[in-house]
Each structure stands twice: as structure tokens, then as C-alpha cells.
Amino acid sequence: MKKLLLFLFIFSITFIMNPEENSAAENLQAMIDSLEEGAVLKLEDKTYEGNIVINKPLTIIGSNKTVIKGDGTGSVIAIKAPNVTLRKVNVSNSSMDRNSAEEYAGIKIHTDGNVLEHINITDSYHGIYLSQAHDNKITHVDITGMGKGEIAAQGNGIHVYYSNRNILAHNTIEGTRDGMFFDYANNNESYQNNISDTRYGLHYMYSDENIFRDNTFTMNTGGAAVMNSNRLLLKDNQFIVNYGNQSFGLLLLQANDNRIINNTFYMNQRGIYIDQATRNTLKGNKISQNQIGIELWASSNDQIFTENLITENTIPAVTIGGTSETNFWSEHGKGNDWGVSFPLTDLNQDGIGDFPITYRSSLYQLMEDQELSYLFLKSPALAIYEKMNAVLVDEKVMFNDPHPLAAAKGKQNIILYLALGLAAVLILIRACYRNLLLKS
Structure with missing residues (x-):
């Protein structure tokens, strides 16, 4: 009897001294399994061990101090029932097996x-x-990856695979491979997300009729890559300082019938890069202080550029890979505002320049032959190269804008710089806040 009492005493002490071990995954899983459909489970301010499967409609609510930590062998949380709500939890430590x-x-x-x-x-x-998962809503989620140095060793912030009609909003993604990756995913809407320090902030593959608006991309290798995807709307997004070898704010590759409306492309290596694309409309965008404002390959046809502000780029626009005469630099009598690079006269004050703008350059040949030339576009040597070629050879026409805009450049620039200044301040505040969290 004494031995039994001693055993029970030691067992009790062990239980009290190691409460974490008694909150193991099977206990959380048992709690989930014991609930009826539609029940609400409130989690405590402690760490629960994963991995868990939610296999019935439930509402699970934690707090800022609730952690569900996986064992590193699978997904931390698998949702295998519809109509689940998961709110206020910290999730970590899934398997990192990329093979x-x-x-x-x-x-x-x-x-x-x-x-x-x-x-x-x-x-x-x-x-x-999301795997073949439709009509889900994902909002106010912060996802932090391992950073650009570990891109090949990790996955994406939010990966949407064969999944339609989902809403992704107010999320912050940093340091993952791609911020948001859509693969055969249609009719999804993403808005007011902030994505930084990734390979591609946004990546569409074979995904049609999606809406992407009011998002901010900063410090990515590529802001958004739209590949083999059609009838998208990209509106009111900010593509700021996406920079590196062969970087871009927006890539359109084999992408057709998309609308690129009222976006800002600021201080990217290439603001917009278009290759093998057809019938895209680019309207009302602000393309400023990029090394190349627009890089357009001759394999692309029937693009429409209208009412864009294209100013203070090292090269405003360049056509590469041959000559294409089926792209249009105005629509309905309205071209683009080319800023101070192309002074205009507007004698009748109708906001349209009195004469077309034709831009010729020889740099396209250098860019085709020497990939590293992108790294030296701001070098004074390239300006000399251009002037020499202007005298010695016939330069190629990069674009012809028959109806350039001449109105309100000063006001547009003030608004642009105020918006960009505000964005820069917000980015700095966010970085400082994250550093404080890491130190605390």
C-alpha cells in the first residue's frame, strides 16, 4: 500500500511539473473530436502541440498567446470539413520537406x-x-518565411491550387518563395495585402478572371508575374522597389485580355515587362523612376497604352526582339503623359499635344545581345553610346504616341510623390515595428 501511495505521489508531481506534455496533440485532437458540429472551442493562452485535423464544422478561437506548434512531420492544421472558423492563433513548425x-x-x-x-x-x-478549396475567406493573416536567402528551401505564403472564388484580404507576407501563388485558380479576389522580400510577390499560372486590387509589393525580385493567365483585373496596386538582375514590377508572359488599371510602378528595374502577350489594356498607371518604364517584346501584339503617366524613367519604353506595329499607344484619341522627357505644345489647350511623339533608340540591340547591360542603364557611358548611334546608324522606333497628353503634369507628379512618400513611411514603420517585436 505504501508503494502504491508513493507511486501516485510521484506521478502527481510529474504531472504538475510538466503541464506542456499533457497538452499534446492527441488531447487537442480529442477535444476537437469530442465536440458536436457547430460547437465553439476556446483555446487557452498556452502552446498546443500539432499536428491536428479539423474534421467537422467548428469555430476555434484562441488569443494572441495561443500557439499550435507542429511536430515538423506534416501540416500543423489540416481543415478537412467545410464551414470551419479559425481565429486568433499562432501556428508554427510544419514539415519543411520540399521533396x-x-x-x-x-x-x-x-x-x-x-x-x-x-x-x-x-x-x-x-x-x-488551399487544395481544391472554394469560397474561403482568409483575412488579417501574417506569414513570415525564412527570407530571400532560403527561397529554394521553402514554399509560398498563400498557395491556391485548383481553388476558386476565395477572398484573400489584409494579409502580410514576408520572406517566402512567392507571396501568393495561384495555380489553375479562377475568380479569386485579393485586396489590401502587403507582400515583401519574396521571389514574386504575386504569381499567376493558368488562372483566369481573378481580381487583384489595392495591394502593395516592395523589395521583391519580381512584383507580380502573370503567366498563361487571362482576363485578370490588376487595379490600384503599388509596385515599389522590386529590384535585382532581370527584375520587374509586373511581368505579362503569354497573358491575354488583362486590364492593368491605375497602378503605380516606382523605382523598379523594369516597371512593366511584356512578352508573348496579346490584347492587354494598360490605362491610368503611374510609371516613374524605373530604369526601364516599359519593356515590350515584339512577340506581343495588340497592347493598348492609354492615359498612363510615364515619367523620369532612365528609358521610358523599349521594344525588343524585332518590330511590332500592332501595339497601340493611344485609345479614343488619348495617348500618354510622358512628363518632361518630351516637351509638348498644346496651343488649343485641349490637353492633347499638337504633334505625335516618336522615340528612337539603339539600346534595344545592346539589351538583346548583352543581358548584363540592364545593370548599367544609369551609367553615363550608355548616354554617350546612344548619342553616337544617333549619328552613325538609323535608330529603331521604340514607340509612337499619336496623341500624347499634355495636361496637369505638375499636379500629377505632386500627387504621385505624396503617395509614394506615404508608402515609404508606412514601410519604414512596419519594419521598425517588426524589429521591436523580434527584440521583445
């Missing part, structure tokens, strides 16, 4: 109609992975 047939994630969603909000995800291969 597995299974795409692991902090949260992997297999079903429809779920809501995820106010969630923080770290140390996971993909942050959130």
Missing part, C-alpha cells in the same frame, strides 16, 4: 466555406495551402 509528394503547410485547407482571420504563421513550408 515530399504532399505539400505541407502551416494550415492546409481541403474544403469550402471556411474563415481564417487574425492568424500568425511562421516556420512552415507553405503558410496556407
